[in-house]
Structure formats: structure tokens, C-alpha cells
Amino acid sequence: MNKFLLSFSLFFFSQKLFSQSLKFEQVTNEIEKSSNLADKESIEFLEKIKQDWNKCKYPKDSNLAKINHFIGRRYRFLGLDNKNDKFLVKAIAYTLEAVAINSQNKKYISEQNLANSYLNLGLLFYESENQNLKESKKYLEKALALSKKFISKIDISFQASDLLSRISISEGDYSRSIKYSQISKKIAEDLKNTEYLLASITKLSESYQKLGDLKNAKGVLWSALSLSSSPKTKNENHFYGEVYSNLAILESSEQDFLEMSKYFKKSYFFFYKAESNYGMAMVKNNWAYILWQNGFDSQALHLYKESLEIVENINLKVRIHDNISVLYSKIGNYSNAIYHLTEAFKLYNINYNNQIVSKYTPVFLKVENKGYLLDLFVNFSKILKQDFKKNNETRFLQNGINSLFNADHLVDFMRQEHTGTLSKYFWRNKTRSLYENAIETCYLLRDYEKAYYFMEKSRAVMLNDKLNELGAKQKLNETDQEKERDFQRKIIELNTKIEAETKATEKEKLNSQLFDLQEQQERFVKSLETKYPAYYQLKYNTQIGTLKQMQAYLKTNFKDKNANMVSYFFGDSASYAMVISPTKAEVKQFKYDVAQNQEFVNFLATNQGTKADFARILSMGSVIYQKLIKPLNIPKGHLIISQDGVFMPFEALSSSAASAQYLLKDYAISYTYSGQFLLKKAVETKFWPNQSFVGFAPVEFNNQLNSLKTSDLTLGNVAKNYWFSNTFTGKVATKAKFLQQAKDHKIVQIFTHAFADSLDTEPKIYFADDALKISELNAEDQFNTQLLVLSACKTGVGKLAKGEGVLSLARGFSMLGIPATITSLWSVEDKNTYQLTELFYIYLNQGLSKDEALQKAKLEFLELHPNAGPTDWACMVLVGQTLQLNNNTPVLLVLSVIFVISIIAGGLYFDRNRRAA
Known part of the structure; x- marks a missing residue:
């Protein structure tokens, strides 16, 4: 039957159908016959059925929804074939109508058909010219969640999870991409679909590679190569091209350039068979980049230009222009470098004129691969800075600063989009060069206001986000707060089960449950952001305190006392120290090997106390003092240090290598994660007399740890400083009791064991019955505590996350809103810890500020133990607010x-x- 006869018979059927009032359930099969028509003919036929359906006043059931869905699908095909966004807009409208009908909880409504419409909406918002990834993700997630309920919709599950993985990669949310790729990979394996499996594996490998997990990245690629020795379809050839391209990149990271070249050639071959210009251009671009990194500039430029000639994909074209620009700037050809960057900006519809773009600009929403746009902003500023050094024109630097502000705004934007913690840490690490570049540019301009801004944005931003979120939660009603806490508790419980599970199949089931739970939590949190505008505004507040606010803080809180803050940044090419007093600020640039800090801390933690060890401590401390303190000419008094990287006890530095001239004698030193952390206002809480002090001393532990036999006695001595106190010792010092009691006491003291290292081991603190992990604190409410004293080893130790700092127990408690913590950096003899702690509380209750009380305690300890070295007393440091605690107990x-x-x-x-x- 030719198309004309088919069209005529379908039209005749539609007339007969509505004249004879057939049951509306019978329409479905006839609707599907429209698939044999061309797009426009099919749309006309379906529109006629829809008009007659409404004219006959048939109910709005799944058949009517199906009509709308089919019309929407045909408009989508027209839009893609003709590259006309108007058709896609119509497709969205019809598909939304189908969703509205199938979302009704009525008879003759088929819920499972929603999955198809949700998927189509996800595709449409992704494919439209004004791409809306936020809406695309929303509908794809709905499609994935719904399709899981119906076996017949397994293909929908794959398509939704696969596209969600692709979007996550483009947004730089690699940990989330891994989750979606694992889902799509499992579905592909169940379906025994090679193309689907290859598609999942390439995304999974790329995500592992981006996060630095090269072992898993290579492992999944090799599993792909075992699937088939001879790809049969264009799609299979394309995916094999991606597999070999990724393998080539991995081999280059391991400096095996022979294998790299072999894999690039294979990759190009498979892309050629797939007739993929994108793939071939990608191979040339990646190969050129590696050649350029290894000094083969002319060969790299040749490959770049070849790839630019054949590429059609906008994102890859942007990448190539950016790479060519970097190459030209390396050889000093800045005019060509700027030309290629300008061409790249044009591809993103950005007519770049060095003006600061608002962080809420729609530009960021429209750009699919925001990582590429970030590189454009940063590289533009670098080229302008190099041009300044060549021509000494300040306007180049100012334009560069504007570009860096755009990059910074984009980073904020990306961080809000990311849900995976690993992805957030990845971008904090990746953007470190951004802030080094910004600080250097501000230094050259002598613009200390902006230097302070970028210093602050270079550190502890995720801690600031968490504190913003805590404040935002106060805007929720109690029911929603409890529901959010319940999600956190269930996630923690599942993670604990996964950690303990040894069977691979059971572990996989638990991981699937965890992913579903996390998806539910994310949907719930997104609903809160819509329901509570004030919650949303507080949660995503990216503003930070200014230099003037920091100076006002010093002036107000220290009054007539000498107070200064020093903020350090240790970069790859240079290091910086910003000294801030109540009246002025200055930035110093110098060369420094930051590894000395870790080496000094390690030696303090492990030395045996011999004369040779003591001499070495003085020598090492003196060398660091000469670099980090002496050039700054800081007046004696209060000194707040915002460290960069490992926490080092500056009070243990000596101005002399021959005798113990510790900084402790001249400064009351405290530390902060950032200036913003100090400017955060603690929750104003009125404590009852019996909530002034609470202490915990388990003494004995269920974890085969050494007993702390005199810790309960020391706790009793400390508690005597307070008219009203609560103490929990022995078996009653449990984890549950701590979580129940600690948050509502002004001062919390813990004598216990803790464990942390600088690797991936999660820090934990022990109680009589169980250990408390840092991740478990996520489920807790904001603590009202004003001072937490962790008298346990290594509570200030943890994995170092570049751009964020040490992820220690102390920092974990800070994320609960505790403004001041005394923490330890290494293990010390119990008697020394106990004596220092007792002395600290004596001075604290004399009305001294926290930093002065700790300084006095250490100085008295040295008087009592003249031969003691920094190992015995420098481990305890104060992080956060230094202000004295108003002891209102006697008044009450x-x-x-x-x-x-x-x-x-x-x-x-x-x-x-x-x-x-």
C-alpha cells in the first residue's frame, strides 16, 4: 500500500471512528499506524483525531495522552531534521500536555506511559537551541525513577541514565556521572546490548579518569575491548574509537608514549569507519595537546589546525581554539592567542569585552560544558598578564581581573549544580590555579581588597557552604527538618552496611538502594528550595566578607590590644602572605617550599626527645620562621593565622636556631579556616546554669583501645571550674549520650581516643561503646556549643583537600556551627595533655580570651617543665573564635x-x- 492510500484509509477510519462512537480504548492501535506516515502527514492525521476526540467529549485518558505524545515526538523529529527550534518548542508543549493527562490519578490513566513522555521532555530540553539542562535533568530523573517500576520500560531507564551521565560529565559532576554510568552499564548487561554497554563504559571510564582514579578508568576500558573483536555498526565503531582514545590518554599520563601513539592510531581508525568527524577531530586535538605538553609545538599546531578544519561540534571547537590560544601564548604570540580565545567565546554566543558578567547570567545556563568556559576565562587572564609583563600596561591586568571574576562566578555556579562531594573537591583542586593567578594579578596591581577576596575564595568554601546550609535550615518547619535528618541517617546506615558487606552481589544491591535513597533526598531538597525562598537564598549565598569587614572585626573584638591576621597562599610558581591589621593591609610575595611545613609537623610528632632532636626542631623552626614570619614585621600581640594546607603550630617556630625563642612568647596565636569563618555569627543561645559545661571521659573502650585511666579525674578537676557542670565518665560516656547532650552546652570537653591519617581513612572519635565518624555529623543539627575541646590525639589531622584544607574531626565539628575548637595535631603523653587542659581552663575562667588562655597554659607548662620541647606542648591549637566566654554562672x-x-x-x-x- 502506497503512502497516499495509507493516508486516505487512516483519514477514512478517523471519520468512521467518531461517527459510530467506538470504544475509545480501541483507538490506540490506529494511532500507531501513523508511524508509517511522514512527519508532517502524521502530525495532520493525529491532530484530526485529537480534534474529533475533544469534539466527541471523550474522557482525557491515556489514549488522548498518547496522541499528544506521538505529535510531540513527530515535532521533535522535524526539529532535529530541519534544525528548527520552533518545532522543538511545539514538541515540548504537546509532550507536557501528555504528561498532564497521565499524571491524573483516574481510571483509564496509564502511569507507565509517563516514563516515555518524561524521557522525551528530557531529550527536548537537552536538544533545543536554548538548552535548559536544569529542566532536562528534572525530567530525565523522573523518567529514570518511574521506569524502574515497570520491566517493559527498561530501555527508558537506560536512555535516561545514559543522558544524565553525559550531562553530569559536561557539568563536571564526575562522581554523579559514575553513579548514572553504573546504572546504565548494569541495564546494558541485562539487555545484552553491546552498543549500550560500550556507551556506558566510555562515560564511566572518562569520569574515573577525571577524578584521578586511573586504575578503575583503565579497568573498565579493557573490559570493553573484551566484548567484541570486530565492531559491526557505526555506533559500535564510534564507541571503540572512544575506548582507544581514552586508553591513549591514560597511557600518556603514565609516560608510555609508544602505547599512546598506537592507541591514538587505532582510535582514529575506528572513528574513520564510523564516519565520525567529531571523533577524528577529538583524536587530533588530544594527540596535539600531549605533543605540546612535551615540547613539540609545531607538530601540535599542525594537528590542532587539522582538527579545526573537520570539527563540527561546538564544544570541541571551543576546546581546540582554547588549546591553540595556549600554544600561541607559550611562544609569545599574544595577538593570535587572543584571536582564538575571542573566536571560542563567540561560539558560546559571548561577545567578550572584558566586562564582569553577573553570576546569574543566562550565559552560564546555556553553555553545556562549563569546564571549557572556565578555561577560557582563566586562560584569557593569563595571556593578559603575560602581555602586561611584556608591555607594562596596567589595563591588561585590569581586564585580566575582570575575566577572573567571571571565572570565579562560574565556579560558584558550578558548585551549586554539583551534588557529588568528590566532584566538588575535584573542582576545588582544579580551580586552585585560578586563584593563584588572581592573587598574583592583584599583587601586581597592589589591589589588596581584591587580593583578600581571592584569598578567601581559595580556601574552605565548602565549609562556608555547609554553614550557610545550617543557617538556611532554620527557615524550614520542624517536619521538613526532621525529614531531612531522616534521609541523612538512612544514608549513613546504608554506607555502614556497604562498608561491612563482603559479598559482591549484596554490595551491589546495597549500592543500588543507596543511589535510590540519595535520589529521593535530592528531589526532597530541591522541593524545599522551591517551597522556602529564604532557605534557597541563604543556602546559596556565595558572598564573602570584605577586607574592611575583617579589619573592623579585628578592631572591635580586640579593641586596644595589638591584633593581626596573616593569610597564606602557597602556589606553584610563588607564595603569598597577606598581613591585615585594623588599619592597613599588605601582600608579600616570596618563594617557599610548602613541603617544609609537613616535614616540620611530622618531626614534631615522631621525635624521641633527644638533644639532637631538640636541636633539629630549633633549626627547622628557625628556617621556616625566616621565610614565613620575619619578613612580615608583625607587632607582638594577638596573631590569627589562616593556613594554606597542613595545619602547622606556628607557636613552635623559633626566631633562633641556637636557643628556644618560640613565637609562643610573643604572640597569642589562633588559627582559622578562613576569614569568613570568623565573620560567621554564632547562634545566639542563652544557656541555663546547668548547660555551661559538659564533659566526657570514657576511660575504657569496647574497641580494644588503651584505657585512659586518669582522664576521669582530670575531667573532674576541670569541671570544678564551673558552678554547674555535667560529666559523663566510664560506661555512660556513650556516643548517643554525646550526641544528645553536647549540642546544648556552652563548653564541651572530651578526653578520649581519636584516629585520623592523611590518606582516605575517615577520621573518627571513640566513646565507651562506639566510634563517631565525621560523616555521621552530617545528620546532626547545628550545635549551640561555643567551645569544643578535643583532648584526643590527631583530631586536627586528616586528608588534605587542595583549596579546602585538612578534612579533620575538628573541621567536621566546625561544620556544625561550633565557632571555636581546641584540637590536637599529633599524639602526646596523656599526662601532658591533661595538665595543659587543666591549665587552659584555669586561665579561661580568669576571663582571658581563648587564645590568651592557651598561650598562658603553654607558657606555664614550660615553666613547670623547662626541658620540654614543642612535641610536648605545641600539639594543642585553637581554631576559630578567640573571644572570651562570658561566664554568667556566678551571676545567675x-x-x-x-x-x-x-x-x-x-x-x-x-x-x-x-x-x-
């Missing part, structure tokens, strides 16, 4: 006594009057 006690006396006196008065009567 006096008021209570007056109140009681008043009652007794009143009773006696009335009794005397009664008797007189």
Missing part, C-alpha cells in the same frame, strides 16, 4: 540566692503578720 547563682532569700524573707514577714493578727 547570686540572682538565685537573692531570689531564695526574698522568698524566705517574704514568708517570715507574712508569718509574723499572721501571728500578730
Whole structure:
């Protein structure tokens, strides 16, 4: 039957159908016959059926939804074939109508058909010219969640998870991409579909590679090569091209250039068979990049230009222009470098004129691969800075600063989009060069206001985000707060089960459950952002304090006392120290090997206390002092240090290599994760007298740890400083009791064991019955505590995340809103820890600020132990607010006594009057 006859018969059927009032369930099979028509004819036929359906006033059921869905699908094909966004807009409108009908909870409504419409909406928002990834992800996630409920929709599950993985990669959310790729890979394996499996594996490998997990990246690629020795379809050839291209990149990272070249050639061969210009251009671009990195500039430029001639994909074209620009700037050809960057910006519809783009600009939403745009901004600023050094024109630097502000705004934007913690840490590490470049540019301009801004944005931003989120949660009602906490608890429980599970099949099931739970949590949190505008605004507040605010903080909180803050940044090419006083600020540039800090801390933690060891401590400390402190000319008094990288006890540095001239004697030193951390206002809470102090000393542990036999006695001595105190010792010092009691006490003291290292081991602190992991703190409410003292080893130790700092237990508690923590950097003899702690509380209760109290305690310790080295006393450091704690217990006690006396006196008065009567 030719198309004309088919079209005529379908039209005749539509007339007969509605004239004879057939049951509307029978329409479905006839609708599907429209698939044999061309797109426009099919749309006309379906539109006629829809008009007659509405004219006959048939119910809005799944058949009507199907009509709309089919019309939407045909408009999508027209839009893609003709590259006309108007058709895609119509496709979205019809598909949304189908969704509205199938979302009704009524008879004759088929929920499972929603999965198809959700998928189509996800594709449409992704494919449209005004690409809307936010809407695309929303509908793809709905398609994935719904299709899991119906076996017949397994193909929908694959397509949704596969596209979600692709979008996650483009947004730089690699940990999330891994999750979606694992889902699509499992579905592909169940379906025994080679193309699907290859598609999943290439995305999974790329995500592992981006996160630095080269072992897993290579492993999944080799598993792909075992699937087939001879790809049969264009798609299979394309995916094999991607597999070999990724293998080539991995081999280059291991400096095996012979294998790299072999794999690039194979990759190009398979892309050629697949007739993929994108693939062939990608191979040439990647190969050129590696050649350029190894000094083969002319060969690299030749390959770049070849790839630019054949590439059609906008994102890859942007990447190639950017790479050519970097190559030209390397050889000093800045005009050509800027030309290629300008061409790259044009491809993203950005007419770049060095102006600061608002962080809320729609430009960021439209760009699919935001990592590429970030590189454009950063590289543009680098080229302008190099041009300045050549021509000494300040305007180049100012334009470069504008470009770096755009990059910084984009980083904020990306961080809000990312859900995976690993992805966030990846981008904090990747953007470190951005901030080094920005700080250097500000230094050259002598613009210390902006230097302070970029210093702050270079550190502990995720901690700031967490504190913003804590504040935002106060805007939720109690029901929603409890639901959010419940999600966190369930996630923690599942993670614990996964960690303990040894069977691979069971582990896989638990991981699947965890992913589903995390998806539910994310949907719930997104609903809160819509439901509570104030919650959204506080949560995503990316503003930071200014230099003037930091100076006002120093002036207000230290008054007539000398107070300075030093913020360090240790870069690859140069290091910087910004010294801030209440009245001025200055940036110093110098060369420094930051590895000396870790080496010094390691030696303090492990030395045996011999004379030779003591001499080496003084020598090492003196060398660091000469570099980091002496050139800054900081007046004696209070010193706040914002460190970069490992926490090092500056008070242990000596101005002399011959004798112990510790900084401790001249400065009351405290530390902060950032200036912004100090400027955060703690929750104002009025503590009852019995909530002034709470202490925990388990003494004995269920974890085969050494007993801390005198810790309960020391806790008792400390508690005597307070009129009202609560102490939990022995078996009652449990994890549950700590979580129940600690958050509502002003001061929390813990004598216990802790464990942390600089690798991936999660820090934990031990109680009588169980250990508390840092991840478990995520489920806790904001602590009202004003000071937490962790008298346990290594509570300030943890994995170093570049751009964020040390992920220690102390930092974990800081994320709960605790403004000040005393933490330890290494293991010390118990008696030394206990004595230092007792001395600290004595001075604290004399009304001294926290930094002065700790300084006095250490100085008195040295007087009591003249031969003690920094190993014995420098491990305890104060992080956060230094302000003195107003001890209102005596005042309340006096008021209570007056109140009681008043009652007794009143009773006696009335009794005397009664008797007189």
C-alpha cells in the first residue's frame, strides 16, 4: 500500500471512528499506524483525531495522552531534521500536555506511559537551541525513577541514565556521572546490548579518569575491548574509537608514549569507519595537546589546525581554539592567542569585552560544558598578564581581573549544580590555579581588597557552604527538618552496611538502594528550595566578607590590644602572605617550599626527645620562621593565622636556631579556616546554669583501645571550674549520650581516643561503646556549643583537600556551627595533655580570651617543665573564635540566692503578720 492510500484509509477510519462512537480504548492501535506516515502527514492525521476526540467529549485518558505524545515526538523529529527550534518548542508543549493527562490519578490513566513522555521532555530540553539542562535533568530523573517500576520500560531507564551521565560529565559532576554510568552499564548487561554497554563504559571510564582514579578508568576500558573483536555498526565503531582514545590518554599520563601513539592510531581508525568527524577531530586535538605538553609545538599546531578544519561540534571547537590560544601564548604570540580565545567565546554566543558578567547570567545556563568556559576565562587572564609583563600596561591586568571574576562566578555556579562531594573537591583542586593567578594579578596591581577576596575564595568554601546550609535550615518547619535528618541517617546506615558487606552481589544491591535513597533526598531538597525562598537564598549565598569587614572585626573584638591576621597562599610558581591589621593591609610575595611545613609537623610528632632532636626542631623552626614570619614585621600581640594546607603550630617556630625563642612568647596565636569563618555569627543561645559545661571521659573502650585511666579525674578537676557542670565518665560516656547532650552546652570537653591519617581513612572519635565518624555529623543539627575541646590525639589531622584544607574531626565539628575548637595535631603523653587542659581552663575562667588562655597554659607548662620541647606542648591549637566566654554562672547563682532569700524573707514577714493578727 502506497503512502497516499495509507493516508486516505487512516483519514477514512478517523471519520468512521467518531461517527459510530467506538470504544475509545480501541483507538490506540490506529494511532500507531501513523508511524508509517511522514512527519508532517502524521502530525495532520493525529491532530484530526485529537480534534474529533475533544469534539466527541471523550474522557482525557491515556489514549488522548498518547496522541499528544506521538505529535510531540513527530515535532521533535522535524526539529532535529530541519534544525528548527520552533518545532522543538511545539514538541515540548504537546509532550507536557501528555504528561498532564497521565499524571491524573483516574481510571483509564496509564502511569507507565509517563516514563516515555518524561524521557522525551528530557531529550527536548537537552536538544533545543536554548538548552535548559536544569529542566532536562528534572525530567530525565523522573523518567529514570518511574521506569524502574515497570520491566517493559527498561530501555527508558537506560536512555535516561545514559543522558544524565553525559550531562553530569559536561557539568563536571564526575562522581554523579559514575553513579548514572553504573546504572546504565548494569541495564546494558541485562539487555545484552553491546552498543549500550560500550556507551556506558566510555562515560564511566572518562569520569574515573577525571577524578584521578586511573586504575578503575583503565579497568573498565579493557573490559570493553573484551566484548567484541570486530565492531559491526557505526555506533559500535564510534564507541571503540572512544575506548582507544581514552586508553591513549591514560597511557600518556603514565609516560608510555609508544602505547599512546598506537592507541591514538587505532582510535582514529575506528572513528574513520564510523564516519565520525567529531571523533577524528577529538583524536587530533588530544594527540596535539600531549605533543605540546612535551615540547613539540609545531607538530601540535599542525594537528590542532587539522582538527579545526573537520570539527563540527561546538564544544570541541571551543576546546581546540582554547588549546591553540595556549600554544600561541607559550611562544609569545599574544595577538593570535587572543584571536582564538575571542573566536571560542563567540561560539558560546559571548561577545567578550572584558566586562564582569553577573553570576546569574543566562550565559552560564546555556553553555553545556562549563569546564571549557572556565578555561577560557582563566586562560584569557593569563595571556593578559603575560602581555602586561611584556608591555607594562596596567589595563591588561585590569581586564585580566575582570575575566577572573567571571571565572570565579562560574565556579560558584558550578558548585551549586554539583551534588557529588568528590566532584566538588575535584573542582576545588582544579580551580586552585585560578586563584593563584588572581592573587598574583592583584599583587601586581597592589589591589589588596581584591587580593583578600581571592584569598578567601581559595580556601574552605565548602565549609562556608555547609554553614550557610545550617543557617538556611532554620527557615524550614520542624517536619521538613526532621525529614531531612531522616534521609541523612538512612544514608549513613546504608554506607555502614556497604562498608561491612563482603559479598559482591549484596554490595551491589546495597549500592543500588543507596543511589535510590540519595535520589529521593535530592528531589526532597530541591522541593524545599522551591517551597522556602529564604532557605534557597541563604543556602546559596556565595558572598564573602570584605577586607574592611575583617579589619573592623579585628578592631572591635580586640579593641586596644595589638591584633593581626596573616593569610597564606602557597602556589606553584610563588607564595603569598597577606598581613591585615585594623588599619592597613599588605601582600608579600616570596618563594617557599610548602613541603617544609609537613616535614616540620611530622618531626614534631615522631621525635624521641633527644638533644639532637631538640636541636633539629630549633633549626627547622628557625628556617621556616625566616621565610614565613620575619619578613612580615608583625607587632607582638594577638596573631590569627589562616593556613594554606597542613595545619602547622606556628607557636613552635623559633626566631633562633641556637636557643628556644618560640613565637609562643610573643604572640597569642589562633588559627582559622578562613576569614569568613570568623565573620560567621554564632547562634545566639542563652544557656541555663546547668548547660555551661559538659564533659566526657570514657576511660575504657569496647574497641580494644588503651584505657585512659586518669582522664576521669582530670575531667573532674576541670569541671570544678564551673558552678554547674555535667560529666559523663566510664560506661555512660556513650556516643548517643554525646550526641544528645553536647549540642546544648556552652563548653564541651572530651578526653578520649581519636584516629585520623592523611590518606582516605575517615577520621573518627571513640566513646565507651562506639566510634563517631565525621560523616555521621552530617545528620546532626547545628550545635549551640561555643567551645569544643578535643583532648584526643590527631583530631586536627586528616586528608588534605587542595583549596579546602585538612578534612579533620575538628573541621567536621566546625561544620556544625561550633565557632571555636581546641584540637590536637599529633599524639602526646596523656599526662601532658591533661595538665595543659587543666591549665587552659584555669586561665579561661580568669576571663582571658581563648587564645590568651592557651598561650598562658603553654607558657606555664614550660615553666613547670623547662626541658620540654614543642612535641610536648605545641600539639594543642585553637581554631576559630578567640573571644572570651562570658561566664554568667556566678551571676545567675547570686540572682538565685537573692531570689531564695526574698522568698524566705517574704514568708517570715507574712508569718509574723499572721501571728500578730
